Amino acid sequence: MAAVRQWFRALPFTSRVASAVLALLALSALAAPWWAPYDPNAAIPAGSTPLDAPSAAHWLGTDAAARDLLSRLMHGTRVSLATALLAGTIVLVVGAAWGGIAGMASDRVDRWMMRFVDAMLATPRLLIVLAVVAFTERLPVSGLALLLGLTAWPMTSRLVRARVRELRATDYVAAARALGTPEPQLLTKHILPGALPVALVGAVVAMASVIPLEAGLSFVGAGVAPPNASWGVLLHDGSVRPLDAWWLLLFPSVAIAATVMSVSVLADHLQRRIRTAA
Amino acid sequence: MLRFALERAGQTVIVALVVVTLAFALIHAAPGDPFSPSPDDPPELAVARERVRQTYGLDRPVVAQYGLMLANFARGRFGESFSEARPVGEVIAAVLPRTALLMAPALIIGVTFGTLVGTWQGRRAGRRRERIVGVATLAVLSMPEFLVGLLASIVFATRLNWLPATGMQTADLANAGGLPAVADVLRHLLLPGGTLALAIAAMVARYQRTSAIEAYGEEFVRAARAKGVSEGRVAWVHVLRRTAGSLCALIGLLLPAMVGGAALVESVFGWPGAGSTLLRAVSSRDYPLVIGLVLVGSVAVCISSALADAAAQLANPRARVKA
Numbered sequence: 001m002a003a004v005r006q007w008f009r010a011l012p013f014t015s016r017v018a019s020a021v022l023a024l025l026a027l028s029a030l031a032a033p034w035w036a037p038y039d040p041n042a043a044i045p046a047g048s049t050p051l052d053a054p055s056a057a058h059w060l061g062t063d064a065a066a067r068d069l070l071s072r073l074m075h076g077t078r079v080s081l082a083t084a085l086l087a088g089t090i091v092l093v094v095g096a097a098w099g100g101i102a103g104m105a106s107d108r109v110d111r112w113m114m115r116f117v118d119a120m121l122a123t124p125r126l127l128i129v130l131a132v133v134a135f136t137e138r139l140p141v142s143g144l145a146l147l148l149g150l151t152a153w154p155m156t157s158r159l160v161r162a163r164v165r166e167l168r169a170t171d172y173v174a175a176a177r178a179l180g181t182p183e184p185q186l187l188t189k190h191i192l193p194g195a196l197p198v199a200l201v202g203a204v205v206a207m208a209s210v211i212p213l214e215a216g217l218s219f220v221g222a223g224v225a226p227p228n229a230s231w232g233v234l235l236h237d238g239s240v241r242p243l244d245a246w247w248l249l250l251f252p253s254v255a256i257a258a259t260v261m262s263v264s265v266l267a268d269h270l271q272r273r274i275r276t277a278a
Numbered sequence: 279m280l281r282f283a284l285e286r287a288g289q290t291v292i293v294a295l296v297v298v299t300l301a302f303a304l305i306h307a308a309p310g311d312p313f314s315p316s317p318d319d320p321p322e323l324a325v326a327r328e329r330v331r332q333t334y335g336l337d338r339p340v341v342a343q344y345g346l347m348l349a350n351f352a353r354g355r356f357g358e359s360f361s362e363a364r365p366v367g368e369v370i371a372a373v374l375p376r377t378a379l380l381m382a383p384a385l386i387i388g389v390t391f392g393t394l395v396g397t398w399q400g401r402r403a404g405r406r407r408e409r410i411v412g413v414a415t416l417a418v419l420s421m422p423e424f425l426v427g428l429l430a431s432i433v434f435a436t437r438l439n440w441l442p443a444t445g446m447q448t449a450d451l452a453n454a455g456g457l458p459a460v461a462d463v464l465r466h467l468l469l470p471g472g473t474l475a476l477a478i479a480a481m482v483a484r485y486q487r488t489s490a491i492e493a494y495g496e497e498f499v500r501a502a503r504a505k506g507v508s509e510g511r512v513a514w515v516h517v518l519r520r521t522a523g524s525l526c527a528l529i530g531l532l533l534p535a536m537v538g539g540a541a542l543v544e545s546v547f548g549w550p551g552a553g554s555t556l557l558r559a560v561s562s563r564d565y566p567l568v569i570g571l572v573l574v575g576s577v578a579v580c581i582s583s584a585l586a587d588a589a590a591q592l593a594n595p596r597a598r599v600k601a
Contacts, residue, residue, distance in 0.1 A: 119292040121531070122580045126538025127556070127572045128300065134560040134568045135304040209535070212422035216542045219424060220557050235425065242432040249432075253425055261420035 015269040018262035025259060029078040038068035040075040041227045051245050061247040063237055073251055076229035080214060081259075083145040083230070087210040090149025092203040095156030096192060099199070102157070103164025104187050114161065120154040126213065133222045141224055144217070148210045156202030163195040201270045208263040215256055231256050282591065286584035293580045294573065298351060301569045302344055305334070322363055330357035330566050356570035361562045366570035369555065374574070376446060377551035380467065381540060384474035385529075391475065392482025393525065397513055399483065400490020412487070418480035423539035427473040427546040434469060442466050444548030470547040474540055478532070485528050486521060493520040523594025530586030534579050 008016060028035070052062040060069035102113040129147050133139055139147075167173060168191065176190050211231075217223030218232025219239075226233050231252050238249030331337060333355055335346035350356070356366035395411065402408040418426070435443035442448070446466050447459065493499065494517060502516050503509075541553025548554065552571055559567040 115289065115292065119289050119296065119580075122289060122534055122583050123293050123296070123576050124534045124537035124579050126541060127575050128297070130556060130560050131297075131300060131304060131568055131572045134563060134565065135307070212425075213538060215422055216424050216538065220542060220545055220561075222557065222560055235428070239428055242428075243436060249428075253421070253429070256422065256425065257417070257420045260422075261416060264416060264420060 012269065014265050018265040018269075021258050021262045022266070025077055025255070026081060028074050029081050032071075032074040032078045036068075036071035036074045038071040040067065040071040040229055042067065051241070054247055060251050061245070063248055064240070064245070069234075069247060069251060072229040072234060073255060076231050076234050076252070077255060079141055079224055079228065079230040080211060080232075080256075083141060083148065083214050083224075084207045084210050086142065086145035087149035087152060088203045088207040090146065091153045091156050091206040092199055094150070095153040095202055096160050096195065096199040098153065099157035099160025099162075100164055100187055100192050100195065103161040103168065103195075104183060104191070110161075114158070117154040117157055120151075121158075125151040126216075129213070129217065130222060133217070138225065139223075141228070141230075144214065144223055148213055149206075152206040152210060156199055156206060159198045159202050160195050163198045164191055167191045167194045197270070197274050201267060201274065204263060204267040204270060208260055208267060211256065211260050211263070279588075279591075282588065286580075286587070290577060290580045290584070293576050294351075297573050297576050298348060301573070302347060305565070306340075323360060326358040326360055326363060330360075333357035333566075351573060356573075357566035359559075359564055359567040361559065361564040361567065366566050369567060370552070370570055370574050373550065373552045373555045374578075376549065377540075377544070377553060379463075380471055380474070380544065380549055380551055383467070384471045385478060387471075388475035388478025389482050389525075389529065392479035393486050393518070395479065396483040396486025397490045397517060397521070399487040400494055400517070401509075401513060403487070403491050411483075415480040415483050418476060419484065422542070423473060423477045424542035424546050426476065427470060427543045430469055430473055431547065441469050443469075446550055466549075470543050470549050473543050473547075474536075477539060478536070481532060482525070482528065486525060489521040489524045490517055493517045496520070523590050526586050526590035526593055530583040530590065533583045533586065537575065537579055 008019070011019065032040075050062060050064050050066040052058055052066075054061040058068050058070065060073060062068055063072065098113065098117070102110045102117075105113065128151055132147055136143070164187075173186065173190055176186055181190070214223055214230065215232035215235060218230045219236045221236070224230035224233055226237075234252035235249065235256075238245070238252060242249050333350050334357065335343040338346065354367050356370075358364065359366050359369050362369055395415070399408050399411055431443050434441050442465060447463050448466075498520075499512060499516060502512050507516070537553075541556060543549075544551045544553035545557045552575060556568065556571045556575070558564075559571065
């Protein structure tokens with residue numbers, strides 16, 4: 001606990017706010033099954049009507065089907081954050097592996113691997129995701145996260161490759177090689193740890209782009225399927241009656257904007273840390 | 279330059295091949311046969327399905343199918359749209375110009391505005407007003423484009439009723455022709471175009487700020503100032519020139535990433551362009567139209583971002599690919 005506090009105090013003010021926001025959201029997402037006051041997908045049995053304004057009984061109001069918005073938002077946060085986290089993990093693993101191998105490989109292999117990365121970067125991600133969505137009957141949330149992660153790693157692999165090339169030329173790597181360390185071990189033991197911070201930043205930046213994508217896909221009905229809640233699904237529900245039921249649109253919007261903003265602030269912070277450390 | 283052109287042409291071919299292969303894999307991995315007739319099809323849909331089966335060569339061996347698909351796609355034959363009962367090529371030819379009509383002004387205005395703001399920020403980095411602008415751009419960037427569009431449409435169309443909420447033109451005015459019809463399209467363009475321009479401007483401003491800060495720290499700025507060049511000239515001639523290259527490169531990178539947001543914005547405003555058509559095709563399982571739009575869209579984006587990169591090289595001699 002003391003270590004966490006010390007780490008927290010060392011952060012600049014904006015990063016402190018950002019990590020507090022994310023911690024709060026993550027906590028409410030983790031605790032949703034126990035702490036959410038009502039069932040997110042069922043109408044509240046007694047004493048509530050559809051489209052209740054925020055009140056003591058329903059802090060964030062109720063939606064058109066008389067469901068409690070706070071409960072739905074907590075469960076939706078769970079889905080959206082889990083999607084972003086899974087996609088970010090895929091970006092981290094695939095991006096580090098691809099970039100690491102390309103960085104260690106011969107110039108020729110490296111050129112082809114990077115050519116593939118450039119082609120991926122030049123392809124609009126959403127088009128690929130939509131093509132897959134069109135052909136799958138009902139894409140589960142994990143499938144969506146997988147898809148978003150698999151289309152997001154190229155940028156990270158480029159960063160990792162550049163760093164690996166740098167590290168490969170250092171004296172300690174030359175020393176390890178002179179001692180007879182085999183190439184694969186050279187990569188996993190001596191080089192990748194040094195490239196890890198870059199890969200992490202890449203994954204965090206990717207997460208900041210995955211969250212709006214998931215929301216957009218779910219918003220148009222091509223992502224998370226109702227009645228399950230996600231931020232995009234909630235925004236869609238909120239867009240139907242924006243003037244009289246403002247709370248249905250306001251709270252999910254704030255959740256998305258606050259999350260993406262916090263993730264971007266943290267990514268910036270990490271990037272600065274790396275630059276000053278290098 | 280020739281080498282660069284060849285390299286990017288090769289890249290476009292790789293992209294097209296990847297997309298076609300993906301489409302091919304999807305057709306075969308989909309549960310059942312997505313093109314097989316179903317008993318409750320209306321007769322004209324059954325005809326369309328049969329024609330698509332022929333275009334894709336679904337009655338032939340798998341290897342021949344792949345070859346036939348490539349050959350047909352290369353000639354722009356994507357079969358017949360299930361939902362619109364006309365060739366996919368025709369649908370694409372109809373919707374792409376509308377998307378261009380939306381994107382071109384949004385890009386021009388967004389990039390110009392973003393560059394102005396970013397350069398201004400670069401000179402005053404760290405000061406109070408500059409930091410407020412920085413927070414504002416970050417806030418815009420943190421909102422998905424479609425959400426900004428949705429909020430704008432609620433405020434300006436639903437609530438204030440100043441501008442039309444959806445579509446590209448009003449039916450009676452479109453037939454009138456002449457100036458009123460043009461003004462009508464412009465009024466429809468304002469909300470979706472403004473939304474996209476705002477998002478683009480925020481992204482550009484954020485990057486331009488960084489490169490402007492760097493440029494302001496360089497010797498040639500000091501030299502220019504020492505010569506007595508005015509601050510305005512330093513900013514808009516010296517610094518802008520120095521940052522033009524990375525700006526173009528940024529646009530080349532942004533284009534593919536922006537397509538998603540733009541498609542959703544089109545859908546929010548019911549703009550009858552390629553994006554909203556694609557989303558509709560996805561939800562109505564109009565497979566030939568989905569494949570056609572995804573392929574044409576990817577290739578179009580690939581070519582435009584290659585053009586942006588070419589501009590980056592022209593603008594910055596140091597980044598030129600050695601021939």
